[in-house]
Amino acid sequence: MIESLEKIKNEALQSIDEVTDENSLNNVKSKYMGKKSVFSEIMSKMGSLSNEERKEVGSKSNEVRASITEALDNKLKSIKDEELNKKLEGDKIDITLPSKKIRKGTRHPLTIVREEIEDLFISMGYDVVSGPEVETDNYCFEMLNLPKGHPARDAQDSFYITDEMLLRTHTSPVQIRSMLANEEKKPFKLICPGKTYRRDDDDATHSHQFSQVEGLVVGENISLSDLKGTLELFAKKMFGEDRKIRFRSSFFPFTEPSYEVDVSCFKCNEKGCNICKGTGWIEILGCGMVHPNVLENCGFDHTKYQGFAFGVGIERVASLKYGVTNMRDYFTNDYRFLRNFDRKEI
Numbered sequence: 475m476i477e478s479l480e481k482i483k484n485e486a487l488q489s490i491d492e493v494t495d496e497n498s499l500n501n502v503k504s505k506y507m508g509k510k511s512v513f514s515e516i517m518s519k520m521g522s523l524s525n526e527e528r529k530e531v532g533s534k535s536n537e538v539r540a541s542i543t544e545a546l547d548n549k550l551k552s553i554k555d556e557e558l559n560k561k562l563e564g565d566k567i568d569i570t571l572p573s574k575k576i577r578k579g580t581r582h583p584l585t586i587v588r589e590e591i592e593d594l595f596i597s598m599g600y601d602v603v604s605g606p607e608v609e610t611d612n613y614c615f616e617m618l619n620l621p622k623g624h625p626a627r628d629a630q631d632s633f634y635i636t637d638e639m640l641l642r643t644h645t646s647p648v649q650i651r652s653m654l655a656n657e658e659k660k661p662f663k664l665i666c667p668g669k670t671y672r673r674d675d676d677d678a679t680h681s682h683q684f685s686q687v688e689g690l691v692v693g694e695n696i697s698l699s700d701l702k703g704t705l706e707l708f709a710k711k712m713f714g715e716d717r718k719i720r721f722r723s724s725f726f727p728f729t730e731p732s733y734e735v736d737v738s739c740f741k742c743n744e745k746g747c748n749i750c751k752g753t754g755w756i757e758i759l760g761c762g763m764v765h766p767n768v769l770e771n772c773g774f775d776h777t778k779y780q781g782f783a784f785g786v787g788i789e790r791v792a793s794l795k796y797g798v799t800n801m802r803d804y805f806t807n808d809y810r811f812l813r814n815f816d817r818k819e820i
């Protein structure tokens with residue numbers, strides 16, 4: 475019996491040594507230690523032994539049970555450890571790897587220019603106002619001294635929605651809205667940035683949707699020199715301190731006199747280059763003194779008040795500032811284009 479016990483122990487220890495997973499270990503355990511195991515078979519025969527033998531076999535069987543149990547426990551622990559290590563190995567994170575760059579959006583170049591213009595005029599005490607993009611013919615043209623059939627309407631090919639409603643072709647109707655809303659007919663200074671629409675075919679220099687900033691100042695003793703000083707400051711702020719401006723006579727129905735304003739070329743300093751098409755000057759906006767008819771249409775006494783107004787294209791300013799040659803780039807949302815401006819990526 476002692477020998478059988480010794481044999482059982484050796485076999486059991488060897489089987490335990492050989493198994494590599496928990497299931498097989500459980501099988502080994504029930505084979506040697508379970509109720510129907512060889513071990514319990516021997517134990518059941520204890521009753522037939524003499525006192526002397528029973529003592530001996532008893533202590534041997536205790537020893538065998540202890541060593542098999544210990545081997546089973548150790549093996550179970552090492553299988554669990556192995557499993558855990560494998561899992562950790564699979565989930566391993568290399569914390570020294572550089573992290574993925576999070577791309578932040580950038581401000582659109584037209585937004586940058588619009589906000590720059592807004593900041594400048596706010597610093598001079600102007601209000602920033604807005605008006606609807608769907609406008610009445612009355613505000614967009616009629617009240618601005620542009621009656622139906624006026625040839626100047628042809629220059630502003632419009633998207634009409636009904637006979638009386640259209641997408642505004644310029645931001646100038648906000649002049650009318652602001653003056654009408656000014657119930658006390660008090661002096662004021664404002665700019666209105668916003669989207670405008672014309673029935674142009676889209677190409678490198680045209681877009682059916684574009685944006686303008688309208689400026690309007692109404693008060694007593696407002697003169698052309700106020701307009702000149704204001705626009706000179708604007709040109710210097712947008713294109714550099716050394717810039718000069720010049721006024722060329724022009725025509726707009728809502729201003730009298732009317733001018734187109736050129737800024738001295740910031741690339742060649744008036745020598746002539748590809749940007750200014752050899753002239754040394756670049757046209758940037760239209761302006762003038764508010765036509766008395768427009769003031770009167772809006773309830774302002776033109777013998778007491780004068781005003782100046784101007785309208786500038788935001789795409790035009792942005793293209794000059796940043797050297798953008800294809801207008802479509804502003805509207806196609808290509809990140810390779812957009813990320814060139816306002817870089818604040820981290």
Ligand code: DAH
Nearest residue numbers: 644646760761762783784785
């Ligand atoms: N509204 C004109 C346009 O879109 C621009 C303009 C010219 C606005 C002269 C003005 C102005 O306020 O005085 O072409």
